[in-house]
Amino acid sequence: MNMNFRNSILTLLIGSLALIGCKKDFDSPPVAVLPAGNIITIDSLRKIYTSFDSTIVNDLSVYGTVTADELSGNLYKTIYIQDETAGILLKLTASNSHSFFEGDRVRVSLKGTLISNYKNMIQLGDVNPEIHIIKQSKGNSIAPKVVTISDLTVFTGTYTPYQGQLIQLNNVEFSCSDICNTYGDAVSQTNVNITLTDTLGKTIIVRTSGYASFAGTPIQQGRGSFVAIVSQFLTTIQLTIRKLDDLTLSGGIGTLGGGTYAQISNYAGGNSASEAWLISPTMDLSATNAPYLTFNNAWKYTGSALKLFVTTNYTGNASTTTWTDITSSATWSAGNFAWTPSGNVSLMAYKQAGVRFAFKYVGTAVDGSTWELDNILVKDI
Amino acid sequence: MRILKLLIVVSALTWSNSAHSQIDSLVTDTSENNTSIVPQSTTTIEALNDQVENQDVSGLLQSSKDVFTSIAGFNFGVARYRVRGYDGNNYTAMMNGVTLNSPENGRAVWAYWGGLNDITRYQESKNGIAASQLGFGGIGGYSNISARASAQRKGNRVSYAYANQSYDHRLMYTTSTGMMANNLAVTVSGSLRYANEGYVEGTFYRAGSYLLSIEKKFNEKHSLGFVAYGAPTVSGGRSISTQETYDLTGNNQYNSYWGYQAGEKRNSRVRNTHKPMMMLNHYFTLNEKTKINSSIFYTFGKGGQTRLNWYDAADPRPDYYKKLPSYYSNPGDEALYALYTELWQNDVNTQQLDFDQMYFANTKNLYTVNNADGIAGNTVTGNRAKYIIEDYRSDLKQYGFNSTFNHQYSENILISGGINGSFYKSMNFKVMDDLLGADYWVDVDQFAERDFADASAAQSNLDISNHIIKVGDKFGYDYDININNIGGFGQAEGKSSKIDWYGALTLSNTNFWRTGNVANGLFPNDSKGNSEKKSFLNYGVKAGLDYKITGRHVISVNAAYLTRAPQSNDAFVSPRTRNQIIDNLKSEIITSGDLNYLVRYPNVKIRLTGFYTTIANKTWSRNFYHDELNTFVNYMMTGVDQLFIGTELGAEIKMTSTIDATGAFTMGDYTYNSRPSVTISQDNSTTLLAENKVVYFENYKIGGMPQTAASVGLKYNAPKFWFVGANFNYFMDTYLEANPDRRTAEATAAFVSTDPQIADLLDQTKLDDGYTVNLFGGKSWRLKNKYYIRINVNINNILDTKDYATGGFEQLRYDKQNIDRFPPKVGYMYGRTYFAMISFSF
Structure with a gap:
């Protein structure tokens, strides 16, 4: 094998590697450039x-x-x-x-x-x-500008300078007249104006849509900070709540649910041994994707914990029905009537017709808790 | 003792194939296992047009005597490596000179003769552009299985193999009489392969195979042979899915195709094929200088692939994007995200299909069909199926002939040539496989039903409207694809002390057309009867030269230029619904050349190659279900050019009398090389979604294979008839197959260069590198001078690496604002696998 030949082979190898090695840019459709x-x-x-x-x-x-x-x-x-x-x-x-x-x-x-x-x-x-x-x-943050109600109502010409911006008011509270309202009117799905007051007695309107997820929530009481968007209607300045988490008012009595709720107790001057069932109507979950149950619960006084069951073949009599205990799937109140959301209790295993769930209360002659349940909902993903 | 010596000689000669006992196991491993892990070309597995069979050519590669190709065939198959980046339709597989490639997609399907390893092991093969006396062949090379009875080794062989891939057990038996005194030779071979559950959860495997070969020698001039074979195979499929599903299940071999039914695992994708073939071969020795071999063949049978379908019901697939936590990654969906994450991690009926739920839904859907089966006043009441398993059938009938001659024109010149013809028909339709507890299914197109007020538009078959379908009934669509092909070739080869050369020509004519067997409601005038007949005249020329510097050093150069008819698979806009043929259908133009340097010492064999190939004018058709449009969308790209540049280096060195070393290295750059034009249509409408849109596709990589791969190996051959060896293999430059639609001006129109969407849309994902370490060993014993027992064991990927993604594709459906909404689908290499075999020859 002569040298020339060796060289030509080397050239072949290097040549083909070079051919492969040259980096060619991907083709690209015409892409606009923004000056x-x-x-x-x-x-x-x-x-x-x-x-x-x-x-x-x-x-x-x-x-x-x-x-x-x-x-x-x-x-x-x-x-x-x-x-x-x-x-x-x-x-x-x-x-x-x-x-x-x-x-x-x-x-x-x-x-x-x-x-x-x-x-x-x-x-x-x-x-x-x-x-x-x-x-x-994603995930960028814009800090709200901390202002006072007075700042918002100083107009520059026609407009409040904060129009369309995120602001924070401190030391404000809702003026709650005789009966506290909800943020919006969730029933008739109409807007509601409520009034926010600062320590100087200055007020500003908070306008909430009846379609807001928190429209039906009772207005939070107490004083604190309030983050919102500033809008303007003619010469009126209005605030728009983004979400209830933006409100850190405290000092009032927080209620969860509100209105009526279910309550059970075995106490009437003294405890009496009892067993009571709260049984849901029958449900057909067969067409659902991922059904789940949510409810709020609260309790006080010593006694057995409430239990949560589910069945697919209710006999018409709680005591002869075969129940599955799903108590551990829910989050329960720590007591002292602290309303607690149950979290999503999965009913994935019961995607069929004839599903009922039930709460079972047990009290004895010497003790018994008082349990409260509200907002019992079965939803699908 | 003589036989023993012979055995050693055979072992040394076939070292390029890593000893013949290993061939057996490895041919099995890569050609029958790993079959449906990742499509090897640009396919969307979820689309209806995914290949019923794969295009694995590693069986062909392993039979090669070529130093590079055999190493690559044994070691690179698990990484979905493809020689020179070519698609399977560039390799020609033959048996006794009869071409086995499917006329419909150009590919040979190894599974059709799977399990006949005792026969198929003996192949004549060449890689790349090469002289062939059997036909013109493709630019990838060819392989000819010799199933001639007189060519089989006389004796009996029985073997049992134990493995953990597609199948767990294999039993094989072969007997050959050799040419007997009555001038008759007979070979019979058969095997059984079985796995209750394969390497991938939810898969199974049940396969048989048989071959009968008889040859009668009439006189010195004439012999007549008959071969019949088949391999009935039933197997459960495996999916490829998004990375999210692998992460959630902690299993890179996660398979979404199975689920529990009454506590038993059931696979929804069952492949059931049996395509037997028979041929008559006439071997005619006209005189000392001239031979004519002629064959006629017939092949037929069924190919079925089951799938779930559903009507007026939720998508049952567990990895449907709306059932994955990522669908709930927006603010406000935190609870659903947590719920689906928890369910995916802990609830098997969320991870997998829930057959019990489908049965339940099917038995609670009492429904009355009016005017059923097209009969006015005929009402049928019962549980109408919401979920079914349907069998997508692609049955075939093909017959053909070929005749080749070769003639020693002079001492140094050999002339050969031949003619061949093939007449092919595939029959494509759906058959109801399982109503999953329901009473019936109604044969209407639910997408058309939703979109058209005219009820007849939804009918799959206008002749039987509201057709009530029971198990075993044909429904949905029913059409034939007919392909007739006639061709011929001629070749001359010459040899001299310094130069060997060859040149060859081919000419062929291909006709194809669709025959619709039903008139469908959406396209009543374009669905039944024959489509336009497309005819293509194709030609090819190739030539090569070997220059022998010395007997030990050779330079070889080969070149080919040919045209190839477009594949009927890509030719129809929507073959299930209508006869319409894609505009601008043209023959592909293939240009290929390679330059090689070969070193051939007894102890050192080296091949170094550079190659350059373009395949231009390809047509690329895919379809996929678009759930916002509620229909199948057909994506047809014409003018697709591909460029393959690369180098190959293979070496085998006998370092001592007992130690052999091997090495292989390939580096390629396989890219798209044009700006194709795309037209997008819908199955349920004649309205085009796009027409002649330009795809900016130049320099995008062809995905789904490592473009660079390397292997080094050592083997110790003990004098006492045992051997042991190891290989280390490394794979890199694997890309996801790019979605052409993302590389259009329409996709990028809303954005400017600084928007992150531009890079999201245009960049092509390169996958991480991977490697394997393989061990193999074997021993043989001779008993009473006439019996042999051989044992060999292979352990692949002994380090059990499970995180090497061998390929995948960007989904055709995409959200240009948020590319992560439809993430790519990827497939992973198996972890540790083994194959152990014992055979007994007598």
């Missing part, structure tokens, strides 16, 4: 509105972080975004409650959207969440 000059702040966006609604025709974009989403149902087809300069309401062409959440940083492509003013509230309309909002990242 830095086309990125504007939310404040600049708000100022595009002068005296009439206008559709934006240029390839502009704003970046912002979602401060309020549709998750609690208090907002519908609406989200708020905010940057260092300002906040703004986005009016969506379709509800997108499963796409954009608090803390998402988004780019809003403005071309085709409508900057408008509804009763002195500047908003960006015609925002198609499938096209105009592009999520950049």
Whole structure:
């Protein structure tokens, strides 16, 4: 084997490796580039509105972080975004409650959207969440600006400077007239205005949708901090609650559930031995995906714990029915009438017709607890 | 003693195949096991058009005498390696000169003759572009199994194998008479393979095989042979799924296809095939210089694959994306996320199918069908099935002939040539396999039923509207694919002291068409009867040259240029519903060349190769169920070009009289090389979802295989007839198969370069590297000078690594805003497996 030949072989090997080795970029469809000059702040966006609604025709974009989403149902087809300069309401062409959440940083492509003013509230309309909002990242936080009620009502021209922004009020409480109300009217699904007061006696309206998941919840009592979004209706400043977690009021009597509830006790001047059943109507769970039971419970006084059972063949008589004990699947109150949510008690194993569950109470001649149950619900995923 | 010596010689000669007793086991391992782990090309397993059979060619590779190919065939198969990156349709498999590749997809299915290892072990094979006296062949190479009775080794062999992959037990028996005094030779071979549960949970395996070969020698000029074989196989399938399901179950071999029924494991994907073949071979020695071999063959049989289907009911598949915790990863869904996570970790009826639930639903659905079976006033009342198991059948009938001659034109020149013809029909329909406790199923298209006011639109068969289907009835769709092919080739080969050369030509004509056997409500005028007949005239030319620098050092160069008719599999827009053929259907154009350097010393064998291949004008059709559109979507891409560049290096070195070393290395770059055009249609509508959309696909990697792989091995051959060895194999540059639709301007239109969605959409995922360590050993004994007992054992992946993903694909369905919503599906290599065999020859 001569040298030339060896060389040619080496060339072959190196040549083919080189051929493979040259890194070729993946093909790419034409991708638009956003010039830095086309990125504007939310404040600049708000100022595009002068005296009439206008559709934006240029390839502009704003970046912002979602401060309020549709998750609690208090907002519908609406989200708020905010940057260092300002906040703004986005009016969506379709509800997108499963796409954009608090803390998402988004780019809003403005071309085709409508900057408008509804009763002195500047908003960006015609925002198609499938096209105009592009999520950049999740889990960002925007700290609410700590302000006083007075701050909110100082107008700069027509507008409160905090319009569309996330704010925090400290040392405020709801003015509860004779009977405390709920946040919204969950029955007739209408909005409710309630009033928030600070230590100086200044008040501001908190407006809550009847569709909010917390609409039927009794208003929390006590004083504390309150985080909300600022909106404006003509010359009235209104606050929008994002979720009840944003409210840290304390000092009042918290109630869970409210209204009527089931109660059992074996005490009437003294304990008497007793066994009592609270049995659900029969249910057909065969068409469900992942059914589960939830309820709230509370108890006090020494005695046997309440038990939770389930059956698929109720005989019409609790004592002759074969019950399955699922007590351990629920979370139970620690006593002292502390209302406690049961958590999701899975009924996955009972996806069929003829399902009943039951609570069994047992008291003796010497002791017996008082148990309370409320909001007993069977839901499907 | 002479036989013993012979045995040693045989063992040394076949060392390139790692000793012949090992061939047996390994051929079994890779060609019959691992069959449906990961599709080896761009398939979506969940789609209805996934291959009923796979395209494993490792059986072909292992038979190779080539230094690189045999090492790769033994050691790279588990990683879904494909030689030079080629699809299986570039390899030609033959038996006695009859081509076994399916005309429909171009691939040979090893499983059709699985378990006949005693016969199929003896193959003549060549890799790459090479001279062949049997036919023009593909650019990947060819392999010809010799099933001729007179060519089988005289004697009996019985063997038993114990393994833990597809099957646990295998029993095999073969007897050959050799050419007897009455000029008759007979070979009979048969085997049984069985596993109650295979390596993957919920799979099972029950297979038999048989072969009869008879040859009668009439005189010195004429012999007539007859061969019949088949391998009835019933097996349970395994899925490939998203990483989330593997993480939740803690099992990278998680299989979503099975579930409990009354406490027993049941697999919903049962493959049931039996496609026997028979052939008559005429061996004619015209004179000392000329031979003519002619064959006629007939093959037929059934191929079935069961699946679940459902009507007006929740999707029963456990890994349906809405049943996974990740579907509930948004804020506000924390409770559901926790619930599904807990259920996936602890509830077997969540992890797996819940047959009891399906039975329950089916027995609680009393329903009355009016005007049943197309008869006015005929009402049928009973439990209408919500869930069923249906059998997707693809049965076949094919007959054909071939005749080849070879003629020693002069001392140094051999001329050969031949003609062949094949007439193929596949019959495709669904059969009701199990009503799961219900009384009947109604043969309507539930998607069309939802979308069209006209009730007739939903009918699968307009001649029998509201057809009541019971177990065993045909329903859904019913069509034939007909493919006729006639071709011929001619070749000349020459030899001299310095140069060997060959050149060959081929010409063929392929016709195919669809015949609809039912008129369907959506396409009443385009579903029944014959489609347009497509005809393609194809040709090919190839040539090669070996330059012998010395007898020990050879440079060889080969080149081929050919066209290939598009596969009928890719030709129809929606073969289940209509006759419509894809526009712009063209023949593929294949250009391939390789340059090799060979070293051939008694103790050192080396091959070094560089190759360059383009396959242009491919058509790529897939379909998948889109649950927002509630229909099957057909994705048809034309003008797909592929480029394969790479190098191969193989070496075998006898280091001492007892120690052999082997090494193989391949590095490739297998990519898409064009901007194809895509048209998207729906099964239940003539409206196109897209037309001639451009896919920006250049330089995307062809996925599902390691593009770089290496192996080193050592073997000790003890003088006392035992051996032991080990291999280390390393795999890298494996990519997920890219979803073309994500690489379109339409997909990226809403975004600018800085949006994270751009990278999410366009980047191609490269999988982690993997490796295996394999051990093998064996011993043989001679008894009374005429009996032999051999034992051999293979342990693959002895380190039991279970985290090497061998491939996968991006789902065709995607959410461009949130790419993680439909994550890719990946498959993993098996952990430790073994195969132990004892055989007795007498």
